[in-house]
Amino acid sequence: MLMVETINIDKRLRESSRIxxxxxxxxxxxxxxxxxxxxxxxxxxxxxxxxxxxxxxxxFTPGAxxxxxxxxxxxxxxxxxADNGDILVFRPEMNFKRLNxxxxxxxxxxxxxxxxxxGLVELLKTDRHWVPDAPGTSLYIxxxxxxxxxxxxxxxxxxxxxxxxxxPVGAYYSKPVKVKIETHYTRAAEGGTGFAKxxxxxxxxxYPAKLAQQRGYxxxxxxxxxxHEYIEESGTMNVMFIIDDTLITPSTGDSVLKGITRDSIxxxxxxxxxxxxERKLSVKEVxxxxxxxxxxxxxxxxxxxxxAHIELISHNDExxxxxxxxxxxxxxxxxxxxxxxxxxxxxxxxxxxxxx
Ligand code: COI
Numbered sequence: 001m002l003m004v005e006t007i008n009i010d011k012r013l014r015e016s017s018r019i020x021x022x023x024x025x026x027x028x029x030x031x032x033x034x035x036x037x038x039x040x041x042x043x044x045x046x047x048x049x050x051x052x053x054x055x056x057x058x059x060f061t062p063g064a065x066x067x068x069x070x071x072x073x074x075x076x077x078x079x080x081x082a083d084n085g086d087i088l089v090f091r092p093e094m095n096f097k098r099l100n101x102x103x104x105x106x107x108x109x110x111x112x113x114x115x116x117x118x119g120l121v122e123l124l125k126t127d128r129h130w131v132p133d134a135p136g137t138s139l140y141i142x143x144x145x146x147x148x149x150x151x152x153x154x155x156x157x158x159x160x161x162x163x164x165x166x167x168p169v170g171a172y173y174s175k176p177v178k179v180k181i182e183t184h185y186t187r188a189a190e191g192g193t194g195f196a197k198x199x200x201x202x203x204x205x206x207y208p209a210k211l212a213q214q215r216g217y218x219x220x221x222x223x224x225x226x227x228h229e230y231i232e233e234s235g236t237m238n239v240m241f242i243i244d245d246t247l248i249t250p251s252t253g254d255s256v257l258k259g260i261t262r263d264s265i266x267x268x269x270x271x272x273x274x275x276x277x278e279r280k281l282s283v284k285e286v287x288x289x290x291x292x293x294x295x296x297x298x299x300x301x302x303x304x305x306x307x308a309h310i311e312l313i314s315h316n317d318e319x320x321x322x323x324x325x326x327x328x329x330x331x332x333x334x335x336x337x338x339x340x341x342x343x344x345x346x347x348x349x350x351x352x353x354x355x356x
Contacts, residue, residue, distance in 0.1 A: 007118040009038070009050045017129065024132040027170045029304065030140070034130035034166045038119035041148075042109050042160040050119065052126055055165055065147035065157040070200035073102040074144035076303040077260075079124055079166075079356075081133040082344035087124055087356040089141075090342050092117065094260045099143060102196035107156035108145050116143065119164055124356050132168045138342075140169040140304065146199075172236065172304040176311035176325070177218040179234060179300075181283055182208055183316070186225035187232065187255075194232075194255035209235050217314060219300075223283060224255065231281045237300030237308060238262040242330055243289045244296070246275040261301040265334055267350060274330075283315060290320045298322055299331040307335040 014035050022032050033055045041049040066072045075095040080088045096117065100110040120141065124131075131139040143164045147157030185208035188194020193201055205220070212220050221239060224230040231250050233239055238259040240249040247269050252258045269276050289295040290313070298310040309325045325331050340346035341353065 007050050007114050009052055009119070009122050011126070012051065012053045013126065014054045019129060022168065024137065024168055025134040027132065027137060027168050029169045029172045030167055032168055034127040034139070034168065036123060036126050037163055037165040038123040040111075040115055040119065040162040042145075042162070043158070047109070047111060047115055047162070050115065052119075052123060058161075060148055060161075061150040063150040063152055065149045065151055066199075068152055069147075069154065070198070070203065071106055071108065071147035071157055072144065072199035073099065073106055073108060073146075074142060074197050074199060075099045075102075076197075077141045077143075078169075078303055078342070079131050079139040079141060080343045081131045082355075084344070086344065087128050087131050087139075088342060088344050089120070089124070089354040089356065091260050091264070091352045092120060092354050094263070095143065098197065098258065098260070099145070102198060103145065105193055105196040106198055108147070108160060111145070111162060115162070119162075121356055123164055123166065127166060128356070130166060130168055137168060137170050140167045141165075142167070144199075169304075172302075172306070173218065173308045176309040177300065178216065178312040178314070179219050179221050179310055180212040180215070180217040180314040181231070182212070182220040182222055183228040183283070184208075185220075186228075187220075187222040189225035190253070190255055192225075192255060195252065195257060197257065205235055215314075221313070229282050229284070231283060231286065232256050233259075234300045237302035237305045239298065239300050239310075240265065241281070241286060241289070241298045242296040243285075244294050246277055247330070248277045248279070248281055250281050251278045259301055259303075261303055261306065261338075264338060264352065265301055265307075268334055268337060269330075271349075286313070287315055287320070290322065296323060297325055297329055297331055299325075306338075307331050 017035050036052050037055045039051050040047050077095045103110045145162045148159045149157035219235045221234050222232045233256050300308040313320045
């Protein structure tokens with residue numbers, strides 16, 4: 001259990017919940033929003049105005065800096081319903097730390113831990129009935145910060161808004177994904193913002209992803225911006241490959257997001273005695289492993305996506321069908337173990353769970 005200092009939060013709650021409008025057993029990702037949100041403002045050099053209020057439209061100026069120059073960062077984490085009714089949040093302190101790493105890169109003032117954790121805990125207590133319990137569902141939590149100065153000159157904003165809202169969600173990808181290795185467009189360059197959860201990174205990825213989707217692929221696998229020879233990450237996920245008996249994933253550096261699911265899987269795999277390599281991984285090595293039938297499986301990892309099996313990889317207009325996952329596959333075993341930890345069914349040897 002995390003101990004955090006308390007903050008004073010003003011509460012303006014809905015008179016009645018909208019939850020009866022929602023079928024919590026059948027929910028698409030990111031379409032349904034819980035009753036309330038936590039908000040804070042940064043002005044006069046400090047974070048202030050802590051409120052829990054209904055999830056509703058915001059009022060801000062057309063000149064708001066974020067609308068023009070994307071000075072905005074976000075996080076994604078999940079809460080689960082345990083069998084005993086407790087609300088379990090998975091590794092929130094990792095998201096807190098990463099939010100501030102992103103903040104620094106984007107010239108956004110960092111957020112004190114008591115505001116992130118205090119707001120999160122109070123919001124989850126307020127909307128605890130929104131945490132679904134059907135298998136495969138969870139409450140997705142979206143903390144984000146954006147620049148609100150009314151100013152269209154280029155400079156860091158003086159004012160910001162921090163919001164946390166939540167969405168009950170089902171699977172992000174409902175079936176195994178088909179991916180195209182991107183060797184023309186670049187997601188992130190050395191020295192760029194790839195390691196940060198900066199809104200603009202995702203905006204810039206949309207066009208190449210759209211071209212791939214028009215050709216029937218679900219996502220891209222990005223390669224490095226310099227040579228396009230090394231695998232980096234996928235649009236919404238880190239990527240992992242099992243080649244022979246080794247779990248291999250690209251090292252992170254400054255162009256790959258340090259995924260929390262990625263870290264959790266590597267930690268568990270190592271504890272199981274599996275060979276794990278975080279290193280540069282060339283497209284050539286992956287394609288040779290596929291041709292030589294040494295690639296055992298490939299999957300994406302992320303908070304929203306959890307573990308998404310990759311069924312097909314396209315490279316230079318050649319398509320490679322990958323081995324199907326089965327009950328004994330590493331990706332299935334690790335997905336089940338992680339899910340059991342997240343829902344309180346298995347022990348939590350690394351203290352990943354914050355119980356509310
Ligand atoms: C997450 O997995 O939480 C993400 O932030 C991916 C998002 C772009 C859907």
